[in-house]
Amino acid sequence: xxxxxxxxxxxxxxxxxxxxxxxxxxxxxxxxxxxxxxxxxxxxxxxxxxxxxxxxxxxxxxxxxxxxxxxxxxxxxxxxxxxxxxxxxxxxxxxxxxxx
Numbered sequence: 001x002x003x004x005x006x007x008x009x010x011x012x013x014x015x016x017x018x019x020x021x022x023x024x025x026x027x028x029x030x031x032x033x034x035x036x037x038x039x040x041x042x043x044x045x046x047x048x049x050x051x052x053x054x055x056x057x058x059x060x061x062x063x064x065x066x067x068x069x070x071x072x073x074x075x076x077x078x079x080x081x082x083x084x085x086x087x088x089x090x091x092x093x094x095x096x097x098x099x100x
Contacts, residue, residue, distance in 0.1 A: 049096065056092045060085060 007018040007027050016028040023036045030036060067073065067081045 052092060052095050056088060059088050063088075 006022065007014070007020055009015075010017045010019070014027070016026060018027040019025070020027070020030060020036060025036070063081060063084050067077060070077060
């Protein structure tokens, strides 16, 4: 299927918001040749999983270190840390989840 016919145009001219007829993802998540899937080379394999989990661990460790070295730990600090953990875990789950 040619790349031009693969995408449903959202406007009169091709744009990054055009949707793929095969997978339903925007044009910006496709390679230059129109392949379905992410355009960076790591893909969804083990390297992408390790990078995502490593980033999750770094963010949560940094937040825990900032909380532990705080001169005054109160309920608001603990609540802010819990909210950060929930947001970071939710973002990691969305990244690691299947796109289908």
